[in-house]
Amino acid sequence: MDSRSKGRTAVEVGADGVALITIINPPVNSLSFDVLYSLSENYEEALRRNDVKAIVITGEKGKFSGGFDITGLGGSQERKPKPDSMSVDFLSDVVEGAKKPSVAAVDGLALGGGLELAMACHARISTSSAQLGLPELQLGIIPGLGGTQRLPRLIGLSKSLDMMLTSKPIKGEEAHALGLVDAIVLPAELIKTARRWALDISEYRRPWVLSLYKTSKLEPLKEVREICKFARAQVQKEAPNVKHPLICIDVIEEGIISGPRVGLRKEAEASQVLSQSDTSKSLVHVFFAQRATSKIPGITDRGMMPRQVNKVAVVGGGLMGSGIVTALILNNFPVILKEMNENLLQTGINRVKANLKRQMAKGTIPLEKFDKTVSLLKGVLNYESFKEVDLVIEAVVENIVVKQQIFTDLEKYCGPHCILASNTSTIDLTLIGAKTQSHDRIVGAHFFSPAHIMPLLEIVQTPQTSPQVILNLISLAKKIKKTPVLVGNCTGFAVNRIFFPYTQAATMLVERGAHPYKIDQVVTKFGMPMGPFRLADLVGFGVAIATAKQFINEFPDRTHRSMLISIMQEDKRAGESTRKGFYLYDEKRRASPDPELNKYIEKARSISGIAVDPKIQNLPEKDIIEMIFFPVVNEACRVLSEGIAVKASDLDIASVLGMSFPAYRGGIMFWADSLGTKYVCSRLEEWSKDYGGFFNPCNYLAQRAAQGIPLDADTASCPYDALKTWGQYNRGCL
Numbered sequence: 001m002d003s004r005s006k007g008r009t010a011v012e013v014g015a016d017g018v019a020l021i022t023i024i025n026p027p028v029n030s031l032s033f034d035v036l037y038s039l040s041e042n043y044e045e046a047l048r049r050n051d052v053k054a055i056v057i058t059g060e061k062g063k064f065s066g067g068f069d070i071t072g073l074g075g076s077q078e079r080k081p082k083p084d085s086m087s088v089d090f091l092s093d094v095v096e097g098a099k100k101p102s103v104a105a106v107d108g109l110a111l112g113g114g115l116e117l118a119m120a121c122h123a124r125i126s127t128s129s130a131q132l133g134l135p136e137l138q139l140g141i142i143p144g145l146g147g148t149q150r151l152p153r154l155i156g157l158s159k160s161l162d163m164m165l166t167s168k169p170i171k172g173e174e175a176h177a178l179g180l181v182d183a184i185v186l187p188a189e190l191i192k193t194a195r196r197w198a199l200d201i202s203e204y205r206r207p208w209v210l211s212l213y214k215t216s217k218l219e220p221l222k223e224v225r226e227i228c229k230f231a232r233a234q235v236q237k238e239a240p241n242v243k244h245p246l247i248c249i250d251v252i253e254e255g256i257i258s259g260p261r262v263g264l265r266k267e268a269e270a271s272q273v274l275s276q277s278d279t280s281k282s283l284v285h286v287f288f289a290q291r292a293t294s295k296i297p298g299i300t301d302r303g304m305m306p307r308q309v310n311k312v313a314v315v316g317g318g319l320m321g322s323g324i325v326t327a328l329i330l331n332n333f334p335v336i337l338k339e340m341n342e343n344l345l346q347t348g349i350n351r352v353k354a355n356l357k358r359q360m361a362k363g364t365i366p367l368e369k370f371d372k373t374v375s376l377l378k379g380v381l382n383y384e385s386f387k388e389v390d391l392v393i394e395a396v397v398e399n400i401v402v403k404q405q406i407f408t409d410l411e412k413y414c415g416p417h418c419i420l421a422s423n424t425s426t427i428d429l430t431l432i433g434a435k436t437q438s439h440d441r442i443v444g445a446h447f448f449s450p451a452h453i454m455p456l457l458e459i460v461q462t463p464q465t466s467p468q469v470i471l472n473l474i475s476l477a478k479k480i481k482k483t484p485v486l487v488g489n490c491t492g493f494a495v496n497r498i499f500f501p502y503t504q505a506a507t508m509l510v511e512r513g514a515h516p517y518k519i520d521q522v523v524t525k526f527g528m529p530m531g532p533f534r535l536a537d538l539v540g541f542g543v544a545i546a547t548a549k550q551f552i553n554e555f556p557d558r559t560h561r562s563m564l565i566s567i568m569q570e571d572k573r574a575g576e577s578t579r580k581g582f583y584l585y586d587e588k589r590r591a592s593p594d595p596e597l598n599k600y601i602e603k604a605r606s607i608s609g610i611a612v613d614p615k616i617q618n619l620p621e622k623d624i625i626e627m628i629f630f631p632v633v634n635e636a637c638r639v640l641s642e643g644i645a646v647k648a649s650d651l652d653i654a655s656v657l658g659m660s661f662p663a664y665r666g667g668i669m670f671w672a673d674s675l676g677t678k679y680v681c682s683r684l685e686e687w688s689k690d691y692g693g694f695f696n697p698c699n700y701l702a703q704r705a706a707q708g709i710p711l712d713a714d715t716a717s718c719p720y721d722a723l724k725t726w727g728q729y730n731r732g733c734l
């Protein structure tokens with residue numbers, strides 16, 4: 001393979017007259033332009049050769065194909081073929097329209113363009129564990145190689161819409177039951193069966209099916225319109241800020257009503273436009289940024305191997321501890337849960353069981369898995385069995401004395417190899433381990449609540465934490481389906497630290513005349529699942545006040561002190577749990593506005609002596625968003641400059657997975673870069689003149705703005721280059 005080329009295909013003609021074409025482009029056999037050109041050349045050759053009767057297409061090393069090469073999405077148009085040349089000219093006219101039959105032999109993955117290639121073949125043989133799907137929508141595009149036209153014709157409109165709109169793949173068995181694949185075989189039988197099948201088609205012993213023209217699975221036209229109408233209403237409700245799901249439905253409907261060739265052309269045009277959209281660029285960024293969180297200079301590039309974590313202990317069965325246990329046992333880790341007494345232990349175990357039951361009710365885990373999963377959990381009241389574990393996660397109350405005692409005990413009872421992790425979100429890890437000699441194996445494992453559902457894990461290192469311990473925890477995070485983000489030890493770590501100005505800015509705007517309901521509505525419209533005041537109700541005012549205090553102590557120069565939440569709490573309004581906070585809540589926890597809220601706002605204003613500012617009272621939506629999120633960007637810049645995060649894209653992932661910042665905006669730093677550092681900085685400067693130090697742009701942001709450098713660029717010239725500061729954690733190995 002030419003060192004600059006990205007993959008190829010290989011062809012081999014057997015004595016049986018079958019040409020076996022194999023896609024070779026590790027790690028997932030993605031369809032780069034090089035692969036597609038090579039496939040088309042080898043295909044045409046197989047069609048020309050007289051000794052070839054039929055063709056089988058497969059992927060190297062047990063993976064059919066992970067789809068179109070995502071690195072080639074959106075970029076320059078230079079090497080790209082015409083939008084419809086691959087889909088119409090090659091897949092439909094050459095492959096599907098050929099005089100020789102093709103069979104796809106699918107193992108591992110057939111995703112996106114991979115499945116589209118398989119659907120253009122005349123039959124598909126699969127293994128039962130193979131995953132088949134069209135996940136293009138998760139990248140802000142639609143299937144562009146005929147998927148919108150062939151999938152509905154193979155499995156019906158309803159199921160195909162479900163697969164495309166959720167981006168979720170299905171397993172081989174289900175694909176077989178739906179008619180997407182023709183036979184399920186063992187991996188060892190795959191190629192042999194596919195060859196036989198292809199010859200059978202060529203000799204008319206099996207049907208020669210052109211998926212594009214199949215109609216038997218399609219619903220009647222009236223039903224098609226109804227299904228599409230319903231799907232449109234759903235996506236408008238669930239994802240009002242993005243257009244590509246609606247475009248996908250339009251393209252599918254058009255193809256069913258006006259015919260598949262019209263549908264193919266429409267699909268190609270829409271794909272071309274969508275691949276250049278901001279939404280797609282943001283979602284592609286998130287795809288790669290998410291994978292890049294576990295590429296850490298000085299840690300993952302040292303050639304070390306993660307050591308196996310076989311058994312875990314969790315200390316504390318409260319809300320966080322039970323969630324962490326649930327996440328672990330759901331992923332087959334045996335867990336010891338330690339509590340202080342029988343009563344607390346039973347409560348903890350019952351919490352875990354309730355979590356599992358909720359997962360079962362949602363269909364996430366099958367009923368029969370319940371007992372087996374629970375059997376992985378053992379409750380204890382002392383540390384005797386801790387010598388067997390490879391990792392302990394402490395998740396008790398945020399009390400330094402209690403935690404120090406626990407870590408002293410852990411050092412005594414656990415083996416010397418055991419990782420000692422704390423789930424603290426507020427206490428300095430160095431203090432937690434101060435009374436031990438185990439600083440190199442003490443690390444933070446900061447889960448987000450509910451721990452078995454939220455996908456982010458902040459791994460918090462101190463300057464003493466050993467790279468091996470970090471590597472082991474990164475590997476464990478992936479096994480329990482979390483995205484690990486490595487951060488340094490500071491108040492709030494990455495997510496809570498960068499988002500503390502979010503509620504503070506919102507409260508400041510309220511004191512100056514904006515209304516909480518208006519702010520919540522604008523922030524939700526921007527794409528957050530809820531606004532800052534609805535979130536404060538959910539979290540509870542006790543937590544909100546304690547967190548605010550901590551940040552006020554730590555960062556007095558840039559915190560806004562408001563009495564609003566405290567005044568409400570004094571009046572027994574503490575958020576959703578008391579059914580009264582910024583909103584009123586009914587028994588089903590549905591929120592409704594409360595006119596009494598204005599009374600508390602007035603009081604908070606009079607205490608802080610702030611007058612209503614007509615400019616803030618009538619703030620346009622765009623300014624509300626910027627005044628709330630630019631301080632978040634500013635704090636994220638501080639986190640980078642202090643070396644708390646490794647790189648800007650890690651903060652994008654932290655914001656998306658930890659705070660539900662809209663992925664289609666690419667994360668907090670990507671979004672700021674899309675607006676420009678100069679613009680963000682100048683607006684903060686402007687507000688800092690009118691409203692004080694809370695808005696002061698930090699040096700890192702000011703430097704980048706002055707030099708016109710994006711936040712995610714690593715530069716040798718920038719004095720605040722995060723990777724340099726990061727060196728403090730990496731013991732000089734940069």
Ligand SMILES: C[C@H](O)CC(=O)SCCNC(=O)CCNC(=O)[C@H](O)C(C)(C)COP(=O)(O)OP(=O)(O)OC[C@H]1O[C@@H](n2cnc3c(N)ncnc32)[C@H](O)[C@@H]1OP(=O)(O)O
Nearest residue numbers: 028030066067068069070071111112113135143144145291
């Ligand atoms: C025209 C068409 O309609 C358009 C398309 O086909 S768009 C592409 C559609 N396909 C997809 O969306 C699939 C995206 N990939 C995935 O979901 C997952 O990577 C996967 C399920 C294939 C494999 O998951 P997993 O085993 O956990 O490995 P994962 O770490 O994600 O990926 C392995 C490597 O392959 C890369 N990769 C995965 N799919 C890729 C793709 N389609 N293109 C380019 N690179 C890809 C990843 O970036 C990663 O690279 P790295 O090792 O350098 O970080």
